Amino acid sequence: MDLLTQLAVDKIGFMLAALAYFVFFLLILVTRVKNLPRLLLLSWALGGLAWALYYSLNQIVPYSTLTSLGLELGRSYLLLLFLLSALSAKSQSLPQFFSSRTVWLLSLTLLLWFMLCTSSWLTANLIFTGSLVLGVLQLALLEAMYRKAAGNRWQYKPLILSLSVPLLFDFVLLAESALFGQVDNQLWAARGYVYTAMIPIAIVAVRRIQAWGISVYVSRDIVLQSSLVLASGLYLCLISIVGFYLRYVGGTWSNLLQTTFLALGFAMLALMLFSGTVRRHFRVFIEKHFFANKFDYRQKWLELTRHLRQVDLSSAEQYDTLLQAWLNAIGYSRGCLVRLSHTTPARLLSCSGRSSLSVDEMTLINRYAARYAQQHWLVDLSDPKDPFASAQQDLASVDIQLILPIHSEGELWGLCLMNAPEVDKQKLNWELRDYLMLVTEQISSYLMLMQASKTLSENAQFAAFSRMSAFVVHDLKNVKAQIDLILTNSQRHKDNPEFIADTFDTLAAMQQRLGHMLDQLSNKRTTTSMASTFSVRNLIEQVITQRCAAKQPLPLLIAEQDVQLSIDKERLASVLYHLIDNAQHATANDGTITVRLTLGQSNLCISISDTGCGMSEQFIQQRLFKPFDSTKGNSGMGVGAYDALHFAQQHQGQLLVKSEQGVGTTFSLMLPLN
Numbered sequence: 285m286d287l288l289t290q291l292a293v294d295k296i297g298f299m300l301a302a303l304a305y306f307v308f309f310l311l312i313l314v315t316r317v318k319n320l321p322r323l324l325l326l327s328w329a330l331g332g333l334a335w336a337l338y339y340s341l342n343q344i345v346p347y348s349t350l351t352s353l354g355l356e357l358g359r360s361y362l363l364l365l366f367l368l369s370a371l372s373a374k375s376q377s378l379p380q381f382f383s384s385r386t387v388w389l390l391s392l393t394l395l396l397w398f399m400l401c402t403s404s405w406l407t408a409n410l411i412f413t414g415s416l417v418l419g420v421l422q423l424a425l426l427e428a429m430y431r432k433a434a435g436n437r438w439q440y441k442p443l444i445l446s447l448s449v450p451l452l453f454d455f456v457l458l459a460e461s462a463l464f465g466q467v468d469n470q471l472w473a474a475r476g477y478v479y480t481a482m483i484p485i486a487i488v489a490v491r492r493i494q495a496w497g498i499s500v501y502v503s504r505d506i507v508l509q510s511s512l513v514l515a516s517g518l519y520l521c522l523i524s525i526v527g528f529y530l531r532y533v534g535g536t537w538s539n540l541l542q543t544t545f546l547a548l549g550f551a552m553l554a555l556m557l558f559s560g561t562v563r564r565h566f567r568v569f570i571e572k573h574f575f576a577n578k579f580d581y582r583q584k585w586l587e588l589t590r591h592l593r594q595v596d597l598s599s600a601e602q603y604d605t606l607l608q609a610w611l612n613a614i615g616y617s618r619g620c621l622v623r624l625s626h627t628t629p630a631r632l633l634s635c636s637g638r639s640s641l642s643v644d645e646m647t648l649i650n651r652y653a654a655r656y657a658q659q660h661w662l663v664d665l666s667d668p669k670d671p672f673a674s675a676q677q678d679l680a681s682v683d684i685q686l687i688l689p690i691h692s693e694g695e696l697w698g699l700c701l702m703n704a705p706e707v708d709k710q711k712l713n714w715e716l717r718d719y720l721m722l723v724t725e726q727i728s729s730y731l732m733l734m735q736a737s738k739t740l741s742e743n744a745q746f747a748a749f750s751r752m753s754a755f756v757v758h759d760l761k762n763v764k765a766q767i768d769l770i771l772t773n774s775q776r777h778k779d780n781p782e783f784i785a786d787t788f789d790t791l792a793a794m795q796q797r798l799g800h801m802l803d804q805l806s807n808k809r810t811t812t813s814m815a816s817t818f819s820v821r822n823l824i825e826q827v828i829t830q831r832c833a834a835k836q837p838l839p840l841l842i843a844e845q846d847v848q849l850s851i852d853k854e855r856l857a858s859v860l861y862h863l864i865d866n867a868q869h870a871t872a873n874d875g876t877i878t879v880r881l882t883l884g885q886s887n888l889c890i891s892i893s894d895t896g897c898g899m900s901e902q903f904i905q906q907r908l909f910k911p912f913d914s915t916k917g918n919s920g921m922g923v924g925a926y927d928a929l930h931f932a933q934q935h936q937g938q939l940l941v942k943s944e945q946g947v948g949t950t951f952s953l954m955l956p957l958n
Contacts, residue, residue: 294476301340305336309329320378354398363422419451595730604636610702614702689724772834823860824841827864836873863951864892878893893950895948939953
């Protein structure tokens with residue numbers, strides 16, 4: 285491309301940039317937000333408009349005239365002011381902002397730099413390098429602004445992108461200019477187009493942002509990342525200066541020396557940015573010299589809470605999750621969780637980043653348990669002043685630095701053992717000791733919850749088995765009563781063919797019931813589902829004639845209609861027998877018991893009414909359906925009414941009770957029709 289074409293391309297690019305800045309200025313001008321960041325951004329847009337118009341109307345070498353230097357420094361100055369105001373923790377007026385020490389020092393520094401640039405003391409290379417440093421400072425502030433935006437990041441992303449891309453382009457342009465002492469024409473020709481392309485994104489930011497004031501919380505991560513960005517930029521500036529010097533003094537070897545140095549310099553920069561060891565050392569340096577506390581406790585507590593929320597009490601990896609939460613609390617990488625007991629050896633519950641416990645480590649654990657069983661004492665084995673650590677010189681293969689005790693009900697329940705590489709190790713001072721004790725108390729509560737949950741689960745299994753046994757014993761007593769009835773009547777009716785036939789029918793029913801109970805015991809279930817279709821009227825008649833005939837008064841069945849049901853026939857028969865048997869116990873021999881079967885539109889009702897002693901309202905509410913609570917003394921199990929209620933609820937039905945003392949009781953079992 286010839287010179288005239290190059291100049292035409294430059295002018296078109298900067299004209300487009302001027303138009304874009306003008307539109308941006310108008311949009312900011314009509315926004316409703318009225319605060320300092322908005323005013324400074326408005327000034328920056330106006331400065332960009334003047335800057336673009338100047339280069340579109342004049343054919344000059346960049347940074348070569350007083351006006352060009354003033355416009356470049358003015359734009360950088362206004363952008364720095366805007367970023368500082370946006371990062372301010374409180375709203376300020378314009379006089380208050382400019383009276384602050386930071387703004388005052390920035391203004392004085394840029395004024396002195398402008399005066400130096402206009403003098404003959406600085407070469408073009410140094411002027412470009414100084415502008416490069418300003419660009420790095422702006423990038424560092426933009427990075428801090430993005431990280432501090434927190435919940436407002438969605439609003440600020442377009443603004444960050446629209447400002448950072450031109451700054452990165454200027455960084456490449458100025459770095460090239462600092463190396464060779466002049467501006468590259470092709471890069472300069474593209475500058476206007478780059479700025480023009482980013483203005484629409486800035487317009488999106490103006491439409492999206494609701495408020496310019498950002499609530500700032502200076503965390504360690506923000507300081508670390510911002511410091512790395514700033515240090516990297518300064519390092520690149522140093523590479524540019526030294527590279528130019530090598531080219532200046534290298535003679536015929538200049539290109540070789542410059543290329544070699546730049547390659548090595550960028551390799552060192554990559555090492556610093558991506559090396560975990562370097563970043564850890566840098567983090568420790570920042571924490572020691574810029575913060576009063578060792579940890580960002582708010583962030584650490586949130587992380588611990590999130591880790592503990594992931595604990596699944598039913599999962600086999602629950603101990604691994606707790607150990608990882610412990611290690612992450614102080615940034616350690618190796619550790620294990622050990623369960624101690626008076627009757628059994630120490631048991632390893634979880635291990636992370638290391639092998640199982642060695643013989644020396646088991647010896648160390650036993651010594652700690654013997655010495656500090658009743659004390660909440662944290663031990664740092666790397667501290668020679670610790671009395672316990674100094675006494676373990678005979679133990680060589682110990683991959684442990686910190687020993688954290690876990691207590692339950694005043695007893696030493698277990699230990700959490702931790703270690704880390706030397707660069708990550710924390711010294712157990714008063715601050716770390718208090719922090720770890722608090723973390724240990726929190727995690728220990730989850731450990732105890734896990735133990736309690738396990739115990740409750742085991743107790744629930746035993747309770748279910750006991751409940752099943754109670755129902756089986758209840759049914760066995762009923763079977764025994766039927767056998768007694770057969771034996772009693774056999775002396776008088778053993779020669780009667782009808783009695784023998786009824787006896788075999790009864791034995792067949794008893795055999796079916798015993799098989800049902802054995803199935804319950806084998807499968808450890810309180811009920812088994814054996815649905816069948818049967819006649820409800822016939823079932824009631826069988827219960828009365830085969831199970832309830834041994835007692836007086838004998839129930840009277842009233843059933844004008846019949847219905848077919850498809851449920852567990854044996855279970856319903858057992859429920860009806862329990863209710864009728866209870867009525868017989870409560871009613872005198874000369875009393876009456878009536879079993880009535882009635883049908884509704886969507887359900888059937890089996891009511892059992894007696895003229896017995898009745899029950900009080902208090903007894904019905906507090907004792908009637910309470911399992912294992914019987915008024916029959918040793919002859920009753922107290923599960924009949926409870927089982928009937930449970931059966932009704934299982935089949936979406938109801939069991940209603942109406943009773944009056946001295947008058948009688950009516951149980952109404954209501955079941956939905958199939």
